[in-house]
Amino acid sequence: MPYSVVLTGSHPEYYSEQMLDALQSYLRNGGRLMYLGGNGFYWVTSVGSQWPYALEVRRWGGTETWGSAPGEYHHSTTGELGGLWRNRGRAPQSLVGVGFCADGWLDEPPNTCAFARPYARTLESRDPRAAFIFEGVASDTLIGDFESLSLGRGAAGDEVDRVEPLFGSPPNTLCVAAATGFQRHCHAVEERHYAARFSIEDSTVRSDMVYLEYPRGGAVFSVGSIAWSGALYFNGYDNNVSRITRNVLTRFMQENKNAAGEETE
Numbered sequence: 001m002p003y004s005v006v007l008t009g010s011h012p013e014y015y016s017e018q019m020l021d022a023l024q025s026y027l028r029n030g031g032r033l034m035y036l037g038g039n040g041f042y043w044v045t046s047v048g049s050q051w052p053y054a055l056e057v058r059r060w061g062g063t064e065t066w067g068s069a070p071g072e073y074h075h076s077t078t079g080e081l082g083g084l085w086r087n088r089g090r091a092p093q094s095l096v097g098v099g100f101c102a103d104g105w106l107d108e109p110p111n112t113c114a115f116a117r118p119y120a121r122t123l124e125s126r127d128p129r130a131a132f133i134f135e136g137v138a139s140d141t142l143i144g145d146f147e148s149l150s151l152g153r154g155a156a157g158d159e160v161d162r163v164e165p166l167f168g169s170p171p172n173t174l175c176v177a178a179a180t181g182f183q184r185h186c187h188a189v190e191e192r193h194y195a196a197r198f199s200i201e202d203s204t205v206r207s208d209m210v211y212l213e214y215p216r217g218g219a220v221f222s223v224g225s226i227a228w229s230g231a232l233y234f235n236g237y238d239n240n241v242s243r244i245t246r247n248v249l250t251r252f253m254q255e256n257k258n259a260a261g262e263e264t265e
Contacts, residue, residue, distance in 0.1 A: 003031065005252040010037035010229040011159070014045040014057060017080065020090060027095075030216035032252035036245070038207070038226040039100040039159040041092040044085055048077030058082025063100070063189045084190065086167060094168030097210040098161035098224040104185040116152025116227055117179040118145035119209055125176040130211050132251045133176060133221070137240045143177055143209075144241045149230030154179065155241050156207035161224035163208045170212060177209040179225070221248045 006026065012035070015023075020041065027033060046056045056077045058068045062084045075082050085091065092099040104115025120142055125134060137143070144155020152158075156179030163169045182205045191204070212220040231241040 004254075005032040005034065005249065007034045007249075008037055008040060010226045012037055012040040013042045014055065015041045015043075015085065016045045016047060019045075020085070020095070024095060027214045027218045027220065028216070030214075030218045032218060033096065033220045034245075034248055034252065035096045035098075035220060035222040035224075036229055038161050038224055038228075039103070040161070041085060041090075041095055042100055044075070044080065044082045044088065046075045046078040046080060046082075051077070056082075061087055061190060063103070063186075086190065091167040092161070093164050094170070096220050096222045097169050097173040097212040098163055098208050098222050099167055099169075101160060101162045101164075101188050101191065102182065102185045102205040103159040103188075104157070104182065115182055115185050116148065116154035116157030117181055117207070118142040118154045119156055119177040119179045119207065121177050122175055124174045127174055127176075129213065130174055130176045133211060133244055133247055135247050136243050141240060143244065144179075144228070144231045144239075146231065146234045146239065148227040149233065152227065155223075155228050155231035156225040158226035158230075160205070160207035160226075161222070162204065162206040163210060169210075172213060174211045175208045176211055179207040180205075182206075219252065221252070 023033065042062070043057050043059065048054065048056065056075050058073055058075055059066060060068045060073050060083045068082065073082055074080065081088060086099070121134070121139060124130070145153070147153055148155055148157065163173055163175050185205050187205070207225045209224060210222045214220065228241060231239070232245065
């Protein structure tokens with residue numbers, strides 16, 4: 001396997017079937033993935049053989065800025081059904097443990113992001129399998145309780161993902177930290193059946209940080225937040241968001257050990 005670890009950016013929203021198949025195969029054969037963003041693996045995306053320089057997306061049934069007209073849900077490039085991967089049985093929760101649940105942006109005044117919060121560690125973070133994630137991080141310290149480049153105070157914000165077993169989060173998913181208390185947000189449309197989207201605090205609106213083991217030493221670390229990457233820089237990169245990111249990357253790069261740090265043959 002040419003890569004011991006793969007990292008995403010902050011918003012890997014558009015994935016083709018070939019990309020999902022490759023990532024799933026990589027993980028099932030011992031690969032390690034750091035999903036350092038939110039709202040990932042969301043829209044069905046295709047590339048046609050006649051126009052390899054063009055991407056096609058047909059938006060329907062999800063949280064969207066525009067919608068495809070009735071009868072235009074299938075892609076012209078591949079003939080496949082567009083929309084959400086979730087509606088085709090491939091929800092992001094089944095791949096990386098978490099999936100998109102809400103977003104929120106600038107609040108005026110004072111022109112700061114009201115939709116940003118720090119993470120708090122959970123009881124599951126005490127699981128020995130997750131110990132390496134928090135090396136050098138005090139157990140009672142909030143994670144990302146400082147400014148992010150998303151203009152808010154908190155490493156969880158902008159667009160966030162949560163664990164949801166109903167949508168495929170595997171039973172062995174460890175939710176090691178969570179950001180809660182979001183009070184101004186926009187629910188993912190696909191999770192609501194009425195017109196109003198803005199809401200007060202809701203327990204289904206969370207940013208969950210998870211650790212998920214795959215066979216053959218494979219593993220996923222997901223932060224469930226677009227704002228995570230924007231918090232890395234704070235205090236000259238000397239902060240607990242950067243420390244956790246480095247801890248996981250260092251462990252995932254150890255090819256002679258599985259993701260839990262156990263020696264392999």
